[in-house]
Amino acid sequence: MPITLSQADYANWLDESTATATEGDMMAYPATLRKGKQRYVALREGIDLCIEDLWLNDDLEIQHCDRAHPLELTFEQVQCGGKSSQRYDFFGSGLAPAEVWRVPGQRRIVSVNVHIESFIFQQWIGDSSEDRQVLELLRPADQRYFECSGTPTAAMQMAVQAILHCPFQGLTQRLYLESKVWELMALLIEDLLTVSRECSLPALKPDDVERIHYASNLLRRQLTHPPSLIDLARAVGINDHKLKVGFRQVFGTTVFGYLHEHRMERSRQLLESGDLSVTEAAQAVGFASRGHFAAAFRRKYGVNPGVYARQRRA
Known part of the structure; x- marks a missing residue:
């Protein structure tokens, strides 16, 4: 009840x-x-x-x-x-x-x-x-x-x-x-x-939507060393402005926001598996600083990554 x-x-x-x-x-x-x-x-x-x-x-x-x-x-x-x-x-x-x-x-x-x-x-x-x-x-x-x-x-x-x-x-x-x-x-x-x-922007062309999805795939495959916005736009064949605007239309977030969300989710999965330490998980998703990673993890999941890993192993 x-x-x-x-x-x-x-x-x-x-x-x-x-x-x-x-x-x-x-x-x-x-x-x-x-x-x-x-x-x-x-x-x-x-x-x-x-x-x-x-x-x-x-x-x-x-x-x-x-x-x-x-x-x-x-x-x-x-x-x-x-x-x-x-x-x-x-x-x-x-x-x-x-x-x-x-x-x-x-x-x-x-x-x-x-x-x-x-x-x-x-x-x-x-x-x-x-x-x-x-x-x-x-x-x-x-x-x-x-x-x-x-x-x-x-x-x-x-x-x-x-x-x-x-x-x-x-x-x-x-x-x-x-x-x-x-x-x-x-x-x-x-x-x-x-x-x-x-x-109020015009609808994206199907070809542009396909290119933006391709850009998202590239980001997910390169979490550790992601391309710059300009390099990403070049890789998928559209200009950086269309990529920025179109990415938000398709995914409801910025290119950086999308990358950050997938980095954090991947780090959570790695910690949950128990195969990597906190430092190794941070490096695996592109964080050079363990401290910056820990702060980002707390903001996302409300708990320190070390505590989360121990809870998953318990």
Whole structure:
């Protein structure tokens, strides 16, 4: 049976917890949620940050009614069954419809959630924004909000990790965290605008799609010493601009992002097999520095590569 919380149940727990906690403290979840903590930081009026680290034994349902909604950014790292995934959800202001959020159990969820009131965002963009997609983030309270989701880019992942491991306290902590919040907002908007621009591009010719798939095959075969963008474009017979734009249209990510994802997945497979050490696995996928590899592995899978390898051998 799933654990079911109404919106009022969740709000009451949050109100009680924040009333008794010092700002920035980690607050334990109700016992019904098993293990987990939440850290709430009011950066300033109109901007709230919440960091959660939750192990969910049972399926969870949270029932929401119609409600006015601020802008919201959510980044999640989910670990389940030895595998890890990441996603973001981006909501504008407006009307959030009645719905039931369902989260499967038997997983660890580490998340960064930010609420920004619409008046703060309006001050930020001013009155001169000509991008329709940006203005779509601000909708009236009787109109359903804008929403989108996707896989965080490498830059987004770095900003999220900076929030999770903020080294400061007090005023400097709030300044630092708010700067990272706006960095994430900028990256999300740029991603949104990039996708919009690419959607307006003419469809790729079948021959170009075939060449781009060939380029992806070359990258997967040359993880250790990948070609430069220009060399890759030459190898498949198209110019580098068409390769960059077309690669994102076909695979939904950049050439570098595609290469990085396959490097990390291959390194995970090598560590899981137990045949290579961490240093050897790093070198096998093109990392010259064990430290850089370990940091990239943690960002991707939420655990140090050495720990992951030992867990797989256990």
